[in-house]
Amino acid sequence: MPNATFSMKQLGNDMKIEVNRNGFLVDRVWSDAEVSAMQAEMNSWKSFRYHNVVITDAAGKTVKSGGTNDPHVVLPGLDHFGFPQDLKGKTVLDVGCNSGFYSMVAKLRGASRVMGVDVSSLYTDQASWLRDVLGFSKEEMSFQAMDGAALEAMQEQFDVVINLGVIYHIENPMSYLRSVASVTRGMMLLESEMLLDPAVSEYAWFIEKEYGCDPTNWWIYGPKCLEGMARAAGFSRVQFNGFLWRPEPGTKTPDGFQRQGRGVFSCWK
Ligand SMILES: C[S@@+](CC[C@H](N)C(=O)[O-])C[C@H]1O[C@@H](n2cnc3c(N)ncnc32)[C@H](O)[C@@H]1O
Secondary structure (H helix, E strand, O other): OOOOEEEEEEOOOOOEEEEEOOEEEEOOOOOHHHHHHHHHHHHOOOOOOOEOOEEEOOOOOEEEOOOOEOHHHHHHHHHHOOOOOOOOOOEEEEEOOOOOHHHHHHHHOOOOEEEEEEOOHHHHHHHHHHHHHHOOOOOOEEEEEOOHHHHHHHOOOEEEEEEEOOHHHOOOHHHHHHHHHHOEEEEEEEEEEEOOOHHHOOOEEEOOOOEOOEOOOOEEEOHHHHHHHHHHOOOOEEEEEEEEEOOOOOOEOOOOOEOOEEEEEEEEO
C-alpha cells in the first residue's frame, strides 16, 4: 500500500494534511512562487539537514529538503513498534526533534499541544518553519533549542515523550535519560542504534572515535542494557518492542565496523 494514509487533520484554516509513505500531502494548490520560495528555504538548510521533508500539494507539485533520512518511510515501522496512533488530548514532547516531522505527526494524531526540543537551533528553526508552512499555530506547537539533558528546567511534564534516534549521540546517557524521565508523565517511546548480538544484550559498546563516520555516536546499547538504564532512570516498566531495522548480514559502516540494528522501547513512568 504505497499511498496508505497514516494521519489526517482538518485544520482551522481549511487545509487538510495527510502523511503517507511519500511525505506530507496538502489539499491546497500552491502558486509557482510559493513553491519556489519553499524550495529555496529548504535549499538554504544546505548540509544541515537530516530529515528529508517532502511536501506535495494538490496539483502534485513537490518540495523536498533532501536530507538523508526519510521519516515518512520510517514511520510505518515505528507504528508497528509502538508509536502511539491516538494522541487525542495528550501533550507531547519530541526530544531531538530535528526538523519536526514526528512533532507534526503527533499533532496530526490529535495531540493537544506538542513541544519539540533539539540541541541545535538550526534544526528547531527548520521545525518552526515547517510548522508555519503546514499551518499549525505557535500555541499548539512550539520548538526550542535546548539540550535534552537539561529538561528539568522546563518544570513541566508531558503525557507522551518521543525520543527517537538521540540516545546513542549522548556522551552521558544516564543524565540524559533521568532528565527525559523527569518530564515524562505517561510514556516514552525510545528508539536507538542497538547491538544485534543476543550474547551482548546486557552490554554497551563505547565508540571511541567514529562509527558510521559520525563523531557524535558515543554508545551502542544491547537491548537488556538500555532496558535496565531506562528503569534506573525512573521508568517503572520498560518493554523492548523489537528491532525496527536490521542490516543485511555482513554490512559494514564506511569506517569498517559491523553495522548494528535499530530497536524500539516503550517506557512507562
Ligand atoms: C539522528 S537525529 C534523530 C532525529 C529524529 N528524532 C528522528 O528520529 O528522526 C538526532 C537528533 O538529535 C539531536 N540531538 C543530539 N544531541 C542532543 C541533545 N543532547 N539534546 C537534544 N537533541 C540532541 C540532533 O541535533 C539531531 O537532530
